[in-house]
Amino acid sequence: MNLETFLARLYTDDALRSAFLAAPLDTALAEGASPSEAESLAAMNPESLTLAARGFTRKRDRRAALSETRPKLVPKRD
Amino acid sequence: MRFGIGWRRELGAAILSNLNRIDVIEVLAEDHTNANVAEQRALRFLAGSVPVVVHATSLGLASCDAVDPKRLDAVARVVGWIEPGAWSEHLAFVRWGGIELGHLAAPPRNERTLEGLARNIDRARQVIGMAPALENVATLLDPPTSDWSEPEWLRQVAARTGASLLLDLHNLHANATNFGFDAKTFLRGLPLDRIRMIHLAGGRRIEGGRILDDHLHDVPQEVFDLLPGAISDDVDVILERDGNYPRFGELLAELGRARDAAVRSAA
Numbered sequence: 001m002n003l004e005t006f007l008a009r010l011y012t013d014d015a016l017r018s019a020f021l022a023a024p025l026d027t028a029l030a031e032g033a034s035p036s037e038a039e040s041l042a043a044m045n046p047e048s049l050t051l052a053a054r055g056f057t058r059k060r061d062r063r064a065a066l067s068e069t070r071p072k073l074v075p076k077r078d
Numbered sequence: 079m080r081f082g083i084g085w086r087r088e089l090g091a092a093i094l095s096n097l098n099r100i101d102v103i104e105v106l107a108e109d110h111t112n113a114n115v116a117e118q119r120a121l122r123f124l125a126g127s128v129p130v131v132v133h134a135t136s137l138g139l140a141s142c143d144a145v146d147p148k149r150l151d152a153v154a155r156v157v158g159w160i161e162p163g164a165w166s167e168h169l170a171f172v173r174w175g176g177i178e179l180g181h182l183a184a185p186p187r188n189e190r191t192l193e194g195l196a197r198n199i200d201r202a203r204q205v206i207g208m209a210p211a212l213e214n215v216a217t218l219l220d221p222p223t224s225d226w227s228e229p230e231w232l233r234q235v236a237a238r239t240g241a242s243l244l245l246d247l248h249n250l251h252a253n254a255t256n257f258g259f260d261a262k263t264f265l266r267g268l269p270l271d272r273i274r275m276i277h278l279a280g281g282r283r284i285e286g287g288r289i290l291d292d293h294l295h296d297v298p299q300e301v302f303d304l305l306p307g308a309i310s311d312d313v314d315v316i317l318e319r320d321g322n323y324p325r326f327g328e329l330l331a332e333l334g335r336a337r338d339a340a341v342r343s344a345a
Binding site for chain 2: 003004005007008009011012036040041043045048049051052055057059061
């Protein structure tokens with residue numbers, strides 16, 4: 001398992017994150033983590049994970065809202 | 079050493095009116111990757127008026143995944159228009175397998191990430207012509223499967239990639255608060271001779287006494303207190319503010335406090 005992939009999914013996939021928070025070791029193992037990786041993942045602070053995921057969601061929402069009005073150095077004319 | 083501020087459209091007029099008090103400007107690459115001809119001309123005018131450095135946020139270099147060549151080309155275009163003395167990116171991953179996080183995520187601090195980072199730095203160096211200064215990131219979550227502390231990670235990064243470092247002192251302050259370590263001890267563990275840029279910013283307290291690095295608030299005293307331990311003659315100090323803008327005089331006053339801290343450091 002690629003750890004970045006799993007972390008990215010934990011940050012963005014509410015269902016996976018809920019399952020992981022309910023049963024971190026089992027969920028990590030079921031997703032393909034090695035026993036040592038699963039232990040490390042299960043040791044993550046659950047509140048920190050939840051806060052981080054919330055922060056990423058806000059950033060994505062903000063970027064989506066700004067994408068149409070991205071500030072420019074000068075106004076676009078074309 | 080030079081002291082400057084991040085270019086934001088909302089601050090543009092005030093920045094241009096106060097260039098006698100600003101040594102260097104940092105331009106966000108992703109704000110200008112699709113610049114039209116007039117905007118390219120404006121960027122060149124800006125770079126002709128004041129030293130400019132370029133800051134990128136979208137490449138996700140600290141990853142086992144290869145950097146996206148289109149995004150790298152886009153940053154290279156901006157660097158080509160501005161011809162800065164330096165550019166920078168974060169020690170973060172921002173996507174994987176089509177999943178866009180929307181922001182910077184701290185990667186596992188281990189050999190595997192370091193190998194991916196080194197490959198991506200090589201690609202960036204080939205395309206852009208120089209390696210970026212690499213910035214430490216703020217995080218609410220200590221990356222799992224990390225084998226190294228953050229100072230050791232930064233030492234490994236500097237040694238393996240040959241790149242210089244951009245030390246964000248608010249990110250350091252936030253992580254020290256969020257994970258309960260001493261920021262000044264952290265500083266003493268860094269290869270200070272590799273630091274070429276420093277960021278100053280402010281954030282806010284959230285649940286559990288943690289600090290969120292949102293760039294929407296004043297630079298806290300704790301960050302100014304760290305500056306003397308990090309600065310040297312060859313460093314650019316950049317103030318980052320992304321919104322909730324105060325009067326520009328207050329931002330200039332923050333730059334003044336940074337200059338004062340540097341003078342105290344040299345004394």
